[in-house]
Amino acid sequence: TKIKDATSAADKSTRAHKTVADTYIKVSSGFNTLATADKTDLSKYLLVMAEFFEKARKSESRVQSDIDLKLSDTLRYYMRDSKAALDLMYRRSRCLADFETANKNFDRAKARNKEVDAAEQAQQNIKKKFETISEKAKDELNDFKTRRVQMFRKNLIELTELQIKHAKAQVQMIKGVIQQVETLS
Numbered sequence: 010t011k012i013k014d015a016t017s018a019a020d021k022s023t024r025a026h027k028t029v030a031d032t033y034i035k036v037s038s039g040f041n042t043l044a045t046a047d048k049t050d051l052s053k054y055l056l057v058m059a060e061f062f063e064k065a066r067k068s069e070s071r072v073q074s075d076i077d078l079k080l081s082d083t084l085r086y087y088m089r090d091s092k093a094a095l096d097l098m099y100r101r102s103r104c105l106a107d108f109e110t111a112n113k114n115f116d117r118a119k120a121r122n123k124e125v126d127a128a129e130q131a132q133q134n135i136k137k138k139f140e141t142i143s144e145k146a147k148d149e150l151n152d153f154k155t156r157r158v159q160m161f162r163k164n165l166i167e168l169t170e171l172q173i174k175h176a177k178a179q180v181q182m183i184k185g186v187i188q189q190v191e192t193l194s
Contacts, residue, residue: 016084033066053134053193061186072175094153098149101146104139111135131143
């Protein structure tokens with residue numbers, strides 16, 4: 010459930026970034042409309058702001074896309090992988106129950122001295138199947154643990170690097186707008 014909660018929180022964050030980007034479009038359009046309607050010196054500033062919000066929209070869209078690809082998809086992949094591991098453990102526990110039933114059947118057959126060989130053969134087959142599934146489960150769970158750690162590490166590092174890159178780009182964009190406004194003054 011924690012992974013499910015984290016996935017829905019990441020999706021919510023993605024939607025919020027998309028909403029911000031959509032709002033930037035509206036703001037940019039509003040500034041453009043005002044700049045074309047107003048023929049004073051203010052129209053230059055309005056055009057600069059319209060351009061800024063258009064660039065900010067593109068940047069915000071990239072941030073949203075990166076969060077979706079690097080975080081949400083990673084969490085979804087982990088949920089699917091966890092479900093597969095859970096299914097494997099369920100099959101193992103089901104096989105254990107079958108093994109216990111085969112043991113009881115073998116004990117009953119020995120007590121009645123009827124069909125002992127068939128019951129023993131069934132018990133041995135189920136035991137072999139259980140041991141095989143247990144070994145496979147052990148290997149797969151260790152592999153899952155290793156893959157999960159590597160995947161989270163890689164994707165979270167990449168996401169962090171992308172966020173730093175976007176933040177630097179946004180700072181440069183804001184500095185550029187400030188310079189443009191200062192040159193207009």
